[in-house]
Amino acid sequence: MTHQAINSDDYQIQLSNKVELLKSMLAPFAVSEIDVYESPKTHYRMRAEFRVWHDGDDLFYIMFNPDTREKIRVDSFPVANELINDLMPAILDYVRGRPNLRKKLFQVEFLTTTTNEALVSLIYHRQLDETWQREALELKHDLSKFGKIEIVGRAKKQKLCLEKDWVVETLIIDEKPYRFQQVENSFTQPNAAVNQHMVSWALNATKGSHGDLLELYCGNGNFSLPLAQNFNRVLATEISKTSVASARYNCELNDIHNVTVVRMSAEEFSAVMAGDRESRRANEAEIESFDCRTVLVDPPRAGLDADTVELVRNYDSIVYISCNPETLVENLESLQSTHNVSRAALFDQFPYTHHMEAGVILKRKT
Structure with a gap:
């Protein structure tokens, strides 16, 4: 999340620079053209978090310059969507004169959707009690004029959930709506449009x-x-317990019944497939019954480890989504002995920053 002021007039310049950089990085793999997907120039980010700074009777949001640790006051945030910008001042205005909500309020986190839902997490450096909970419910009612708002209170070893700690996002994929539960503190894509x-x-x-x-x-x-419609079945793995529960919930929410979600890390799954370990969860999912010919990976910034690279090499088609093109290139250098890149794309998830999201399709060499 960028702390710097943005100028939307600079959007196309920064995007062009990213396109040229990604092209140069993928050039060794015979990639000359890439698909480019732009972001909205403003109000594109669906989540944000701010420290709360107390200054006498006043309080306001701040961010820190990561290089200098300089405090930067934030009264509005054009990077974030309109709902976050509506809620930011409304929350401070409400809690400013209410000691039970204001006392030792340390941070506010926002998770929002394209359908005007928001989860607001209020984080404190003190324990929360029934009085806080009662006044937070009144805040929740006051904020309802902006949309469907949920509130969670957090302190050390404490979490108070007024109703629920999640929202439901609706994404339109190929003209069809899909609904996704998104839970507080679990990973979600920050830029819904992209x-x-x-x-x-x-x-x-x-x-x-x-x-x-x-x-x-x-x-x-x-x-x-969404991809389940293109295959007989989907075998999906994920290490996060919360994300696994959400994935299973979302299958039911969307009436999709050909997806099996298994709680396993990529490294553990690779070891099972290589015959180096046994797994009760893998056995219960009957993974040997799947006829997987395509693999999709969306790894963290570190990319694929060596064992997982060897695992994905066994599939005819590889869909690789990367939030770090540097580790993507490292993995492609290993995979190019068996696969060719047939298609590539740049998704501008993080405008006005140096971060790039890329996608490549690899096909097995004949």
């Missing part, structure tokens, strides 16, 4: 596929659910 492009791109790239799909790092089913 995420819709990204999933639609993967959906289009896998049309006409045969057999089943293996997905590693499936999260809450962001790719699994």
